[in-house]
Amino acid sequence: MSFIIFFIVTLFIAVIQTIIPYLVNRTIVFGVSIPEQYIDSKTLKKYKKHYSISVAFFSVMILGSYVLWVLRNDRLDNQVALTGVIIEFALILISLSFYLYYHGKTKQLKQQNKWVENLKQMKVTDLSVRGQDEMLPWYIYLLPIISTAGLMAYTLMNYDMLPDQIPTHWGPGGEADAFTKKTPISAMQLTLVLLLMQSMFLGIHVATKKSGIKLSATSLQASRNRQLLLRKYSSWLLYIVVLAVTMLMSYFQLMTIHPEIGEGSAKMLIPFGFLVLVLVGTLVFAIKVGRSDKELEMPIEAKIMDHDEDRYWRGGIFYFNKNDPSIFVEKRFGVGWTINFANPLGYFVIFLPLIIIFLIAFL
Numbered sequence: 001m002s003f004i005i006f007f008i009v010t011l012f013i014a015v016i017q018t019i020i021p022y023l024v025n026r027t028i029v030f031g032v033s034i035p036e037q038y039i040d041s042k043t044l045k046k047y048k049k050h051y052s053i054s055v056a057f058f059s060v061m062i063l064g065s066y067v068l069w070v071l072r073n074d075r076l077d078n079q080v081a082l083t084g085v086i087i088e089f090a091l092i093l094i095s096l097s098f099y100l101y102y103h104g105k106t107k108q109l110k111q112q113n114k115w116v117e118n119l120k121q122m123k124v125t126d127l128s129v130r131g132q133d134e135m136l137p138w139y140i141y142l143l144p145i146i147s148t149a150g151l152m153a154y155t156l157m158n159y160d161m162l163p164d165q166i167p168t169h170w171g172p173g174g175e176a177d178a179f180t181k182k183t184p185i186s187a188m189q190l191t192l193v194l195l196l197m198q199s200m201f202l203g204i205h206v207a208t209k210k211s212g213i214k215l216s217a218t219s220l221q222a223s224r225n226r227q228l229l230l231r232k233y234s235s236w237l238l239y240i241v242v243l244a245v246t247m248l249m250s251y252f253q254l255m256t257i258h259p260e261i262g263e264g265s266a267k268m269l270i271p272f273g274f275l276v277l278v279l280v281g282t283l284v285f286a287i288k289v290g291r292s293d294k295e296l297e298m299p300i301e302a303k304i305m306d307h308d309e310d311r312y313w314r315g316g317i318f319y320f321n322k323n324d325p326s327i328f329v330e331k332r333f334g335v336g337w338t339i340n341f342a343n344p345l346g347y348f349v350i351f352l353p354l355i356i357i358f359l360i361a362f363l
Contacts, residue, residue, distance in 0.1 A: 006084025023290025031316015
């Protein structure tokens with residue numbers, strides 16, 4: 001089971017990393033903003049193609065080696081899991097290395113060809129676009145939060161039914177593999193972590209909903225379409241993940257109180273179903289949003305370009321702009337959101353719940 005899970009996750013990472021150059025904003029190439037007039041440059045297309053071929057090649061080699069290594073001899077689950085984690089990080093580092101290489105090449109190409117010269121940089125605002133925003137309302141997050149509060153109350157009511165050793169970790173097959181002595185805090189630990197995760201997701205949702213909607217001066221309709229779909233589908237994906245995490249962790253908590261519900265194949269199928277749901281949902285989200293600004297043919301204004309914000313991006317990955325009130329902005333390499341590292345509120349939304357979760361884990 002461990003092999004299947006890590007193979008699926010690694011395959012997912014490989015596919016996403018391979019096709020990323022074709023899913024990002026149409027005027028962004030390897031984290032560098034490109035004027036609309038030059039996005040069809042043969043050199044840029046060659047860079048994208050070479051990146052994808054290189055990442056795909058290494059992905060096939062790594063996955064093939066992993067499969068042969070597992071099938072050649074009987075391996076312990078912990079060996080399979082550890083190796084699976086290592087190759088996942090290796091694949092991410094390899095793709096990141098290729099990205100940084102082509103980021104530098106693209107930046108150099110832009111400067112050498114003086115693509116920005118003689119073009120007037122412009123920003124546009126559409127006050128009506130907020131009215132078209134279809135992000136989910138914040139209060140629907142109260143449903144899983146209320147459910148968790150009810151589960152906490154149920155746990156306290158059935159405290160005497162809990163075993164002397166409380167599970168704190170479950171393996172890929174749904175079997176508990178780490179325990180701690182029963183105390184009121186350890187009995188509530190899983191539900192407290194779940195409540196904090198839900199609060200963090202709610203904070204992320206509110207922050208993204210309040211983030212600015214950046215439109216392109218040269219492709220207004222395409223950028224509007226992408227921004228609205230990004231906001232809509234990311235809110236749905238985030239909520240689906242919240243519901244899935246709530247159901248999974250609630251199941252583990254109830255299984256601790258009532259061990260009989262973990263008998264049979266349910267304890268293996270439920271975590272596996274959670275994994276498949278999240279990965280498929282993420283892939284659909286990436287493709288839907290990634291293609292949303294590629295399907296509209298728009299006339300190109302010859303003498304204007306979007307405001308060049310390259311100076312706010314470190315390596316095209318990390319965004320630092322103290323003049324931007326947004327906590328989250330659209331990624332330049334990838335599909336989704338990244339944090340504005342110059343806005344202190346972002347650290348509060350993301351890291352405070354994580355710090356509290358770690359503190360609870362060590363109580």
